[in-house]
Amino acid sequence: AADIRAFLNGASPPPDGLALDPDLRWLLWLALAATGHVDAADLDGELTRDNTGSGRTAHLRALAARPDADVKAAAWTAVLTDRTLSNEHLDATIAGFRAGGRRDLTARYDTEYFAAIRGVWGERSIEIARRIVVGLFPDCDTVALADGWLDAHTDAPGALRRLVLEQRDHLARDLRARLFNAAV
Structure with missing residues (x-):
């Protein structure tokens, strides 16, 4: 440095x-x-x-x-x-x-993210909302928060659910890769 x-x-x-x-x-x-x-x-x-x-x-x-x-x-x-x-x-x-x-600095926002995204989607333009939903999706150690949000928000707009599902799938793949790499 x-x-x-x-x-x-x-x-x-x-x-x-x-x-x-x-x-x-x-x-x-x-x-x-x-x-x-x-x-x-x-x-x-x-x-x-x-x-x-x-x-x-x-x-x-x-x-x-x-x-x-x-x-x-x-x-x-x-x-x-x-x-x-x-x-x-x-x-x-x-x-x-x-x-x-730095998960020690960002993990506290995981729950807030899922509490905020429905409002973000309804209040912001589609492009801005998409950037926020995708960009701030938490890098958790589990997909439980995403699954919980998806289960609780079956009535959410389809495009928002699709973005959350896609990010959840990216996270699930990342978690499988981490698990594999830890075992090697």
Whole structure:
């Protein structure tokens, strides 16, 4: 992390042949953010350097990626309530929320997710609702919450049920793969 920060900040040259274009810079800042090696001020500094549309989107993703309970709570709230987020900014906030795979920070939202999706589906545009339903689907250790929601919401709109069923199936495959890999 220190070496990456050093060449991002210009304190040392990057490895030979590595061109630090804005996309690569943001990927590196995202990795540092997700692992807790930067703060908002660092990311704001990079935004000053790359204050473009893609830079602002990457900035949102990196801000939401920081491994802090308050940061995750703010990202969760923004995704569900901030109607000003563009499609790209919504996706970036969701990706940041999910970054790092920190279940210790995101597991508390599993039940809230299933409590919220019916309302999201009814209140938001189809495209925004789809992005939220798919993007925030919990990475649980079981499909029980999804099965419970599906059993309790047989009257939910067909498209919403289909998305939940698809995400549930993705999770079930992932859980089988984890079990297989643990046995190998």
